[in-house]
Amino acid sequence: MIEFEYAAPTQLDDAIKQLTAAGDGARVLAGGTDIIVQLREGLRSADLVIDVKKIPELTQLEFCGEQGLHLGASVSCRRIYDDENIAAAYPGLADAVRIIGGWQIQSRASVGGNLCNSSPAADAIPPLITYSAQAHIAGPTGRHVVPVEEFCTGPGRNVLQQGELLVALTLPPQPSGSGSAYQRFIPRNEMDIAVAGAAVWVQLDKRGERIERARIALSAVAPTPVFAAEASEWLSGQPASEEVFAKAGELAKRVATPIDDMRGTAEYRTHLVGVLTKRTLATACERART
Amino acid sequence: MKTHVTTTINGGSVEFLCQPRQSLLEVLRDELSLTGCKEGCNNGNCGACTVMLDGLPVNSCLVLAVEAEGAVIETVEGIAEQGHLHPLQQCFLEGAALQCGICTPGFLVAAKALLEKNPQPSEQEIRFGLAGNLCRCTGYDKIVRAVQAAAQTPEAQSPGLSKRPGLLSRTTQTEAKSL
Amino acid sequence: MAIVFIPSQLQKLTGAAQVEIAGNTVREVVEQMEKQFPGIQQRLFEDGQLSPLLQLSVDHVMTRVLSTSVESTTEVHFLPVIGGG
Amino acid sequence: MSTEVAPDNTSDTxxxxxxxxxxxxxxxxxxxxxxxxxxVYTDDLHLPNMxxxxxxxxxxxxxxxVSIDTSEAEKMPGVLATCTSADLPDPWDKVDNLGEGCVNYAHLSGNVLARKKALYKGHAVAAVAATSSHLAQEAARHIKVEYEPLPATMSVLDAMQDDAPLLHDDLITHTLGDEPARPSNISSHIQFKKGDIDEGFAAADVVIEREFKTATVHQGYIEPHVSVALWNEDGRLKIWTATQGSFVVRQQMSELLKMPVSQITIVPCEIGGGFGGKISVYEQxxxxVLSRKCGRPVKIMMRRDEVFEATGxxxxxxxxxKLGATKDGKLTAGKAWLAFDAGAFPGGVIGPGAMCVFSCYDLPHATVDGFDVVLNKPKTQAYRAPGSTHVAFATECVIDELAEQLEIDPIEFRLNNAAQEGTRRVDGPVYPRVGLVECLQAIQKSDHWKSPLTGPNRGRGVACGFWFNCGLKSSVAANVNADGTVTLVEGSTDIGGTRTSIAMQLAETLGITAEDVIPQVVDTDSVGFTDVTGGSRTTFATGLAAYEAALDIQRQMVEQAAQIWECSPDDITVANGVYQGNGRSLSFKELAVQADKVGKPIVGRGAVDPQGSTNAFAVNLVDVEVDPETGKVTILRYTACQDAGKAIHPSYVEGQIQGGSVQGIGWALNEEYFYDDQGHMRNASFLDYRIPTCYDLPMIDTIIVEVPNPDHPYGVRGVGEVPIVPPPPAIANAIYRATGVRFRELPMSPPTVWNAIKGQNTGE
Incomplete structure (x- = not known):
């Protein structure tokens, strides 16, 4: 690995100052499970690595049913699923953070880091999109908020400008009758990057029979994780049935523009979108009823 | 430029100097001679370098050593105490849960963390919990069984997984025993 | 005397798949074979020893030892070397 | 899991x-x-000034x-030496047998550091030594190499074409018969003929011919290749390394560096897996050379991507x-045409592949043609029963299809035709006592076979496998200690518990406990020549050496007892470790304590080169479930049965069976080198080269059958390799029953399976 300097600021302002000063050569370290590999393999370079785990705001994890979830950018996957209340309220997010790497990875990897790494195949981003999560960004010019849906701009690229830092993610409170799920397809049962992934959030009517609102987001089938708008909108008012789930899966395929690579062909990935959307819809509806 | 880092490793205070680019794995092995954790892939995919960092299992190849400032670290060298093997170590030996042994330290650290979180895991919970550790020799069968056996020991079921005397000289006569 | 199984690609030289050859050891058998079918020895030997690409099967026993003794019912086969992983 | 001995119908002996x-x-x-x-594994060593x-x-x-410029790297502070192929002596065309097949030293030298051409992505071209591993990696990027890219050939059939780019312009196909005039990428052609196949196929009622393809796969050991070398000022070279065979490393070093073996010491450290991949030298x-140039110990450890891209x-x-059979289920003829890629240099595993293709069956008529083909991939190496897994996939799938067409139970069909004592193999020799029939019968009697498999998308498959196993050379020395224990000094590196299985044979022979033997794996200066730990030979051959050493000790102990008891050695009897004579009796331990005080030291020696092979057979039974929507295959239940001859330490025999089966499962389902159109491997990591995790598997049940090997005093057969052979065809046959699709390509990964199911549904 090429030599770099290390800083572990304890104040957000200091972090932003250091980030700004270092310019192009600064890299943020949260869980490190992506950035350390990238630095080692020469995929990214750094003059300065800024460890943000000592900044209180970034490690804050607060859940209150009425206000929703405040998820500091460097909170580990492990802390999310270890909290039974959070896992129960946001099961789609819990699904994702339980399968990011093995346990050793989950002890360190953060959802914020997963977002900032902006991989098309990121597991945690599709659930965030389905919850309409907001990304809270701080930078030299102040703070602003971006919907997670708009955060990623390409493979490994996102809206963060030089000197800016993701501080937290906020997820809205979950109304009763809502449910969510995330599934990815991988050839093994663990320790793989998604060939394709689908997250679903649904709101059912009081009888649990009809879908009032739904949001579907996909991973690994486009340059960024994508929101499947047409499929999501079409589901409003539809009965929660296998036929409907399958149709939604067909509609979701329309936003898939995958590539062929060693993890799968474009055709296979597109096909998997249909299968995974159908399956996650079934799981999310089941969860919405309980 | 080297950074000074103060940590607690296997219960003792340890200070070291390192470059920011050095991983915790590198420092444990090369600077501190704690060579029990192994490098198999150096990118978080094999689990051979698993250590406990502040109570959680991590791939030490994916931790910068400078991040360990103020941290509590446990390695495989800290699992046995004063000549007494931990039940997991004993069960790995008795159950022949190792062949070449390179993945064994990582498995032991991860399995210990697993049992501390879930003292009576099902077979599937063990398999899920240890999916971050690769073994190419055993086919995992005997590893899973050794963890199951360790969970059945009285020591494992008491808080803190206290130690029991090592039984290294014992020959296990388990003809056709289902192990 | 031994029954030598001729590798199929060498059968042009012998005109037969099996030949009975005189000799008390494998080496003697091969030397005798060379007299009957000139050119065969250079296919099987290198510097007076069995080619490193070959091994012998003397009855069912795999060997490279040319002094292995043979009897009238002994089968001698020339096979590719094997190793293992 | 159960351990079974041979069925009752075995003979008295x-x-x-x-x-x-x-x-x-x-x-x-x-x-x-x-x-x-x-x-202590090799990477755990930290030598002074390293x-x-x-x-x-x-x-x-x-x-x-075109050119290599090391000057910029050499100027970097902390960089001590660089090395290219110019620093290695000119290689010579000498072929040697390393117990893993053959090696040509010119090729080996060219693989260690490329000479005129780089023949695969990842081929080593130069190296550098520096004061830290980070600095060395950085300095390597400052070595400037100018290349003139050439067209690459990546598939075995393409490489065999007349117009394929040639890797070696002097490579003439080796055959035992007439050799072609022109060079090609075909480095050898092997042929076997038995009977008359025209006659054989004419006698068949059903004939099936199929084509199969398998992908390149890696041994996947968790420990990367690593060595520490110290070339001292007195000209002596010492290397600590992760190897399956310290003596064959010494032999290779001697040839490559053109120095006598006596100047070289190889210290085998604990080794983190090998499976055939840690026999050839790479970084050593x-x-x-770097150590010679900088005068300090040099450690080289490969990164994981280097292991995938540049080792075997x-x-x-x-x-x-093609196989034919009669209506009543007798095989009449077989024909095989096999082309294996050797990688960038000749000498792949086609020989054993060609010998094993029909080795499970009694075939009256057959021909086999095998081709060793060079192409632009890393030089291939042995991997656990090298070549046999490939060919078993082909043969066992055709056998299954034949049984189905003939409407005969797949185990019965195999029993009808199974190789047994007296069966003449297609490559010529006749089998001695072997245990395939017993394995098939044990599977038939198993709870697994008797339990019905129900549910949709599920299927059960069975397949057989064979591996010869080697003998080769082994040496041990056994020193009797004053306390009656025995220190066993051996040259076989211990990858999977062989210290213990060898010590147990010494202990059994002497009548002492396993714990009273202290086995030590030592360096090449401290024990006699010992071939590799590989070829399933170690428990068999080094165990035999230990047995001989024990008999040697026993002879000396008898002499000592005679001295102590003042009687003739002829009057002394030994049984179960108790020495009796002249009215007195002492245990081995008691006698050793006394002997220490009176006589000369007792040192047993065992040096063997057992001729023969141990002929291991295995039969696997597997239940799978296929997700028809994704093509993913789940292993529901697995039973692996194997003839171990005699299981010395049953746990480690089970371990070999389970580990080999799981490697075979990985090969069957997901493992492959994924190349892009530039010939670059795109999945050179444990993330994307998907060896199974424990979450992908059920327990692997084992059945150990014991049909003693007539060529070993305890009946031992090698057990390490054959377990990998049956899984791919067993799984393919199970997937067929789950989906109705016959798979003839490995791996049977989810996209492949999904595509085939889709093709079946749409009639493609």
Whole structure:
């Protein structure tokens, strides 16, 4: 690995100052499970690595049913699923953070880091999109908020400008009758990057029979994780049935523009979108009823 | 430029100097001679370098050593105490849960963390919990069984997984025993 | 005397798949074979020893030892070397 | 899991003997070191003043090396030496047998550091030593290599074409008969003929011919290749390394560096897996040259991507297999055409592949043609029963299809035709006593076979496998200690518990306990020549050496007892470790304590070169479930049965069976080298080269059958390799029953399976 300097600021302002000063050569370290590999393999370079785990705001994890979830950018996957209340309220997010790497990875990897790494195949981003999560960004010019849906701009690229830092993610409170799920397809049962992934959030009517609102987001089938708008909108008012789930899966395929690579062909990935959307819809509806 | 880092490793205070680019794995092995954790892939995919960092299992190849400032670290060298093997170590030996042994330290650290979180895991919970550790020799069968056996020991079921005397000289006569 | 199984690609030289050859050891058998079918020895030997690409099967026993003794019912086969992983 | 002995119908001579040590499960001697992190593997060494090496590797699959400029790297502070092929002596065309097949030293030298051409992506071109591993990696990037890229050839059939780019312009196909005039990429052609296949196929009622392809796969050991070399000022070279065979490393170093073996010491450290991949040298000669140039110990450890891209995978293959059978289920003829990729240099595993293709069956008529083909991939190496897994996939799938067409139970069909004592193999020799029939019968009697498999998308498959296993040379010395224990000094590196299985044979023979033997794996100066730990030979051959050493000790103990008791050695009897004579009686231990005080030291020696092979057979039974929407295959239940001859330490026999089966499962389902159109491997990591995790598997049930090997005093057969052979065809046959689709390509990964199911549904 090429030599770099290390800083572990304890104040957000200091972090932003250091980030700004270092310019192009600064890299943020949260869980490190992506950035350390990238630095080692020469995929990214750094003059300065800024460890943000000592900044209180970034490690804050607060859940209150009425206000929703405040998820500091460097909170580990492990802390999310270890909290039974959070896992129960946001099961789609819990699904994702339980399968990011093995346990050793989950002890360190953060959802914020997963977002900032902006991989098309990121597991945690599709659930965030389905919850309409907001990304809270701080930078030299102040703070602003971006919907997670708009955060990623390409493979490994996102809206963060030089000197800016993701501080937290906020997820809205979950109304009763809502449910969510995330599934990815991988050839093994663990320790793989998604060939394709689908997250679903649904709101059912009081009888649990009809879908009032739904949001579907996909991973690994486009340059960024994508929101499947047409499929999501079409589901409003539809009965929660296998036929409907399958149709939604067909509609979701329309936003898939995958590539062929060693993890799968474009055709296979597109096909998997249909299968995974159908399956996650079934799981999310089941969860919405309980 | 080297950074000074103060940590607690296997219960003792340890200070070291390192470059920011050095991983915790590198420092444990090369600077501190704690060579029990192994490098198999150096990118978080094999689990051979698993250590406990502040109570959680991590791939030490994916931790910068400078991040360990103020941290509590446990390695495989800290699992046995004063000549007494931990039940997991004993069960790995008795159950022949190792062949070449390179993945064994990582498995032991991860399995210990697993049992501390879930003292009576099902077979599937063990398999899920240890999916971050690769073994190419055993086919995992005997590893899973050794963890199951360790969970059945009285020591494992008491808080803190206290130690029991090592039984290294014992020959296990388990003809056709289902192990 | 031994029954030598001729590798199929060498059968042009012998005109037969099996030949009975005189000799008390494998080496003697091969030397005798060379007299009957000139050119065969250079296919099987290198510097007076069995080619490193070959091994012998003397009855069912795999060997490279040319002094292995043979009897009238002994089968001698020339096979590719094997190793293992 | 159960351990079974041979069925009752075995002959009297095969009645299992009663043993005190053999067949028990003592704790392995190196166990405590390995569960506490104390065992010393090569990378754990840190020698005084040690520096670190790193490689420069070709970014092209095929390229002429125009120039190499190391000057910029050499100017960097902390950089101590660089090395290219110019630093290695001119190689010579000498072929040698290393116990893993053959090696041509000119090729080996060219593989260690490329000479005129880089022949695969990742081919080592230069190396550098520096004061830290980070610095060495950085310095490697400052070595400038100019390449002239050449067209690459990546598939075995393409490489065989007349117009394929040639890797070696002097490569003439080796055959035993007429050789072609023109060079090609076909380095050898092997042929076997038995009977008359025209006659054989004419007698068949059903004939099936199919084509098969398998991808390149890697041994996947968790420990990367690593060595420390110290070339001292007195000209002596010492290398600590992770190897399956310290003596064959010494032999290779001697040839490559053109120095006598006596100047070289190889210290085998604990080794983190090998499976055939840690026999050839890679980094050892380079570390040695760098050490000579900088005068300090040099450690080189490969990164994981280097391990995948530049060390021995085992070949990809193309195979065509044709079999015929009569209505009553007798095989009449077989024909096989096999092309294996050797990688960039000749000498793949086609020989054993061609010998094994029909080795499970009694075929009256057959021909086999095998081709060894060079192409722009890393030089292939042995991988656990090298070549046999490929061909078993082809043959066992055709056998299954034949049984189905003939409407005969797949196990019955195999029993009808199974190789047994007296069966003449297609490559010529006749089998001695072997245990395939017993394995098939044991599977038939198993609870697994008797339990019905129900549910949609599920299927059960069965397949057989064969591996010869080697003998080769082994040496041990056994020193009797004053306390009656025995220190066993051996040259076989211990990968999977062989210290213990060898010590147990010594203990059994002497009538002492396994714990009273202290086995030590030592360097090449400290024990006699010993071939590799590989070829399933170690428990068999080094065990035999230990047995001989024990008999040697026993002879000396008898002499000592005669001296102590003042009687003739002829009057002394030994039984179960108790020495009796002149009215007195002492245990081995008691006698050793007394002998220490009176006589000369007791040192047993065992040096063997057992001729023969141990002929191991295995039969696997597997239940799978296929997700028809994704093509993903789940292994529901697995039973692996194998003839171990005699299981010395049943736990480690089970372990070999389970580990080999799981490697076979990985090969069957997901493992493959994924190349892009530039000939670059795109999945050179444990993330994307998907070896199974424990979450992908069920328990692997084992059945150990014991049909003693007539060529070993305890009946031992090698057990390490054959377990990998049956899984791919067993799984393919199970997937067929789950989906109705016959798969003839490995791996049967989810996209492949999904595509085929889709094709079936849409009639494609």
């Amino acid at each position: 095969e009645q299992p003997a009663t043993y005190k040590v053999i067949g028990t499960r003592p704790i392995r001697h190196d166990g405590a070191d390995k569960v506490t992190g104390k065992a 520096v670190f090496g790193a490689f420069v590797r070709s970014p092209h699959a095929h390229a002429r090396i 000669p380079v570390a040695a 995978p085992t070949p990809g293959s193309f195979m065509r297999v």
